[in-house]
Amino acid sequence: MAGWLLGVAGAAHAQTLVTQQPLRWNADALGNHRYLLQVDAPAKAVHVVIPWRRRDAQPQHVAVIVTAPDGSTVANVRRGRIDQASGELVFQAAQAGTYAVYYQPYVSKGRSNYPTVSYAEPSDTADAAWARKVGDATHWTHLPQAKVLRYEAVDDFDAYTSMERTATPAEQQALLAGHGSDALLLFPETRANPIRMFDALPESWAKRGAGGTLSDTAQRGEYLSFQVGAWAPRVAVNHVDVRFADLRADDGSIIPASALTCFNLGGIGYDGKPFTSRVDVAQGRVQALWMGLDVPASAKPGVYRGEVIVSADGVAAQSIPMAITVGEGNVVAHGDDDPVKLTRLRWLNSTLAQDDSVVKPFTPIAVKDGTLGILGREIRLDASGLPAQITSHFDERMTGFSGQGKTLLAAPVQLIVEDDGGAHVLKGAHVPQIHSDGPGKVHWQVGASAGALRGDVNASLEADGTLVYSIALSAAQDVSLRDIRLSIPMQHDAARYQLGLGRQGDRAPDDVGWKWRVQNNQDGAWIGTVNAGLEFHLRDENYRRPLNTNFYQQQPLRMPASWDNQGQGGIRLRNEDKDYLAEAYSGPRQMKAGETLHYDIVMRVTPFKTIDPAKHFAERFFHKYGDLDAIKADGANVVNIHHATPINPWINYPFLEPAAMRAYIDAAHQRGMRVKIYDTVREVSDRAPELPMLESLGHEVISTGKGGGFSWLQEHLDGDYIAAWHVPENRDAAVINAGQSRWHNYYIEGLDWLARNEGIDGLYLDDVAYDRTTMKRVRKVLQAHRPDPLIDLHSASQYNPRDGYINSALLYMELFPYIDRLWFGEEFDYEKTSPAYWLTEISGIPYGLMGEMLQNDGNPWRGMLFGMTNRLGWSAGSDPRGLWKLWDAFGIEQAEMIGWWVHDTPVKTNRDDVLATSYVRKGRKTLIAIASWAPQKVEVKLAVDWKALGLSPAKATFTATAVNGFQPQATFKAGEAIPVEPGKGWLIEVE
Structure with a gap:
């Protein structure tokens, strides 16, 4: 019954179990x-x-x-x-x-x-x-x-509505004849008839004429949405404005004008900041103006009358009378339980979870003079406001903290301005004063100078380790500059690995030169070791998050005018005697008096949190919709529910089968299981009732594009969109969303609704089109309703031309603090890449995460070095049950995981291309995972620190339990050579 749809876009779009009429x-x-x-x-x-x-x-x-x-x-x-x-x-x-x-x-x-x-x-x-x-x-x-x-x-969904039947030319002319030289004609519509055509006039408008009263009914507490269509038949009309009058009932009751809004003219952005939008109507076009009325729960029943006043540049104000009948009943939650009523449009301006509180496991920022303490890390500020030193207290095992800590920097981070007089370091008068925004965020400002330039530094730190710098360099007079550059000198032992800048994760190179290119989604790198690292990105005031997952080239990176400097800028990585230097330069330029350049920087200090192998091994995923009893019998206890399934049919719109979803989740909870659903915002299903309204917002939510795609999109949308994922079996089609928008506010409210009403235990994210601002809110709303919500992130490898050669780990690192598990993923190479690639690009361990494998079901031997298997249910070959059985027999949840990267790991091999990770139950037994990168069959011997294992070598036995598809039954003696096939390995229990 299941049909698998594996695609380039990701594991995302997987199974289809939807019964359609x-x-x-x-x-x-x-x-x-x-x-x-x-x-x-x-x-x-x-x-x-x-x-x-x-x-x-x-x-x-x-x-x-x-x-x-x-x-x-x-x-x-x-x-x-x-x-x-x-x-x-x-x-x-x-x-x-x-x-x-x-x-x-x-x-x-x-x-x-x-x-x-x-x-x-x-x-x-x-x-x-x-x-x-x-x-x-x-x-x-x-x-x-x-x-x-x-x-x-x-079918009913494909049918043209009355709002898609066009007026004839004769009907249009007859309508215009009655309106002289009017530049803008207005047509009120209730929410029941969404305006769907923007380049043609509906038949119904031509026949009934312009103007008239907006009449509708609502219950107390309901959010009532409605529209006014604005048609510019003769000339373009610019700067449309909408005002409202109070709504008054015959008994004197009032619903104030402040209860009304026009969504097209602005609102609250995804970042919580108010914004305004300009609305122009091109000649011959129709603009749908969507509005909302928040009917107070205390409103007295009756008919409330008011008006909507619409004006524009050079166009006299026109009034649309309103007559809203408020009924006796009270609705629950503004009516949000029925998405077809479009009460949820108010979610677009939501500020839910938009605050500076702290989410688990992070702790409030501790401030002591110029040193900022966060979970496992400290940042000491220089007088420039940039880091003078960064210290990580994470231990190499990534399961706890060490007292002494590991320093990242060999010298302070510096922004340097070089002119004919030499190099000038941006400096303030003293270490900045820190101001608290809340337990999860602090900020500071520095008035600084560097040579002839003044620097205004505005910076912040959040509890997860994210530093954001907005640095404005201004010239008081004309000046000739040789360079403006950023210097990040790192300790050699902290700069062991590197990814980004056109390189996949591996050992940090001795020398790399990189230049800006719009074809590449690259503006920074991560450099570090397992328990200490630094991610950095270079931006300016015009930064906009590019599209990702096959669509990068349609909305690519905006080159930062400061750092790029018309192609003269770049980044050098060099292994020097005293340090490992990351240096971003922008090259020579002239600055005019009064000119300002923005050298913005985002940094993140890794790891973000410790790993929890016991929890990871206890949570066993079944990645498919299915019978719960059968899933439980297989040993899984977390079910990931894709779209295109009976309880979640439509991509990124999981609201249309609430009863079925709730019943399934309740049944899972009764069995001690948890259920997570697929829901992101990268694209939105054509089944979303809000889609016509989103079209009215221009390209605030829906990306501009060439149109096309599945027939429904071509027949019912206006043609300016990017066609996205389509599921043939249930005729679900989607369009790509335009990066950061108010749809993220809607998404957050939707997750809150799902957690409250459906009982979801978390999210399965299949590539993500939002940034950490929204990701933090996701974590907060789920954590408000679940003590331990689960969020896992899948990504297909983004390291390809259509995605701009961005590393998936680097693309999503800003989200890592708020997710629990990775699934990297399609197009990741598990066979021809190094252990360092596995560690930095796939495992998640240097950032505080663990994960699983996908492409071709992964490499199970190498995977076990990082605690990774494939996922049950994903494909016929994805079957970790044999390994799960071995884990349980050994008691892996009671073991300490000590990876091959730990300098004092208790078990090592005698070869650099055959590695070992130990799962230690000290004094009882140890499970040794061995995996080979050797090109041929080799024999390895194990060097064992018996004291660290708490075992006696004289009494120890080495046993490999038979696991189908993984290893045969075998026994070995202490000191005996162990044969290892290329690309394979062993799980050997020592007791």
């Missing part, structure tokens, strides 16, 4: 729309004019298919006048009965999950002799006339 006909062959005609008697030819009022711009270039009552295709068909208003046809009717005219047949090519749909062009299938007898269109009115019965769609 059967379509009325085969849409792939005939299209989604038809008119039924009645022919009373057989005839050589019948004539019909179908008043289809189409919204597609050039229907004359699209084929029609006529079928007879027996379902056969009628070949003898002639086309007359075909336009948006109507279509004229003559066809042979060999039998009486009901005929069907399919008028938007399409052809689908390409990948099923990213289809390329084009509309069939007209072709002449008529017999020449028949066509001659029919003659030209001047004779057709004398033919028998077929009767138009009705319009039908292949």
Whole structure:
């Protein structure tokens, strides 16, 4: 029953277990729309004019298919006048009965999950002799006339609504004739009729006329959304403005104007900051102005009257009267439990969880003079406001902290301005004073100088280890500069590994030169070792998060004018005698008096948190929708539910099967199991009732693009979008969202609703299109309802041209503090890459995470060096149950994991290309994971620190338990050479 849809975009879009109502006909062959005609008697030819009022711009270039009552295709068909208003046809009717005219047949090519749909062009299938007898269109009115019965769609969702039936040119002209030279015509609409066309006028508007009263009903406490359509028929209209008057009832009760808002004119951004938007209406275009009324729960029942006042530059204000009937009843949660009512539009301006509180496991920031203490780390500030020293107290095992700590820097981080007079270090007068924003965030400012430039440093630190610097360098007079550069000198033993800047994770190179390129999603790097590291990114005031996961090139990185300096800037990494130097330079330039450049920097100090191997091994994932009893019998206790499943059918819109979802989750909880659902914001399903409203916001939420994709998108959207994932089995199609937007506020409220009403235990994230601001809020809302929510992140490798050669770990490192597990992932190379690549790019351990493998089911031997298996349920080959059984027999949850990277690891091999990780139950037994990177079969001997294991070598036995597909039964003696096949290894129990 399950159909697997593995795609480049990620493990994301996996299984389909959705039962759909059967379509009325085969849409792939005939299209989604038809008119039924009645022919009373057989005839050589019948004539019909179908008043289809189409919204597609050039229907004359699209084929029609006529079928007879027996379902056969009628070949003898002639086309007359075909336009948006109507279509004229003559066809042979060999039998009486009901005929069907399919008028938007399409052809689908390409990948099923990213289809390329084009509309069939007209072709002449008529017999020449028949066509001659029919003659030209001047004779057709004398033919028998077929009767138009009705319009039908292949299903209810594909059907054109009344708001998608276009007005004829004559109807438009008649409407305009009654409005003189009016530049802007207004049409009020309730939420029941979302405006869906922006380049054509609906039939209903032309017939009823502009203006009129907005009449609707609401219950007390309900959030009532509504629209005003603004049409600019003659000239472009700019700077549309909306104001509201108080709503007043006959008894004097008032709902104040402040309870009303127009979403198109601004609101609260994803970052919690208010913003305004300008609305212009191009000539001939329709702009839907979506508005909301927050009806107070205390409102008295009755009819409330007020007005919406719309004006624009050079356009006189127009009033739309409002008459809102408030009923006797009170709704729960503003009516949010029914998404079709669009009460959730208020979520777009939500500030839920937008604060500087601390989430587990992080601790409040401790401030002592110029030193800032966070979980396991300290940052001491220099007089510039930049770090003078960074210390990590994480131990190498990554399960605890050490008192002495490990310093990262060989010297303070410096911003240096070089001119003809030499190099000048940006410096303030003294170490900055720290100001608290809350337990989870502090900030500071520094007034500094460097040579002829003044520097204004605004900086902050958050409890997870993120430092954000906004550094404005200003010239009081014209100045010639040789360079402005950032120097990060790191201790050699802290700069063991590096990833980013066009390099995949590996040992830190001795010398690297990197230049800015818009084709690459690269603006920084991570340099560090397992228990101490520093991530940095270089930006300016115009930074915008690029799109990711196949779509980077459609919204790439904006080159920072400061650091890039028209291609002269770059980054050098050098292994020097005293330090490992990361140096970002911008090159020579001229600055004019009064000019300001923004040299912004984001840094993150790693690790973010300790790992918890016992918890990791106890939480066993089943990555598929399925029978809970069977899943539990297999040993799994956490179920990841994709979209395209019965309880979560639609991608990133998990609200339309609430009863089924709640029943499944309740059943899981009764069995001691947890359920996480797929929900991100990278794309949104066409099933979201809010989609027409989101279109009205221009490209605030929906990315600009070339359109196309699945037929529903082409037939019901305005054409300026990026087509995203499509599930053929349930005809779910999606569009890409535009990076950071108010849809993130909606997302946060949606997660809160799911946690409260559905009982979800966490999230499965399949690549992510939001930044840490939203990720923190995700953690907070889930943690508010679950003591231990689970969030796991999957990513396909982003290191490819379509994703801008960005390392997945670097792309998502800002999110790592707030997630629990990684699943990296499709297109990751588990066979031809180094142990350092595994450690830094896949495992998550240097950042405080553990994970699992995906591509080709991973490499189980190498995986066990990092505590990784594949996931049960994902594919036929993904079966870690044998390893789970071995873990339980050994008691791995009671063991201490000591990785091969730990300098005093108690078990080592005699080869650098065969590594060992130990799971130690001191004084009882130890499980040794061995994995080879040697190119051929080798024999290795183990060097064992018996005291560290608490075992006696004289009494120790070495046993490899048989695990199907992993290893045969075997025993070894202390000191005996152990044969290891290339790319494989062992799990050997010592006791």
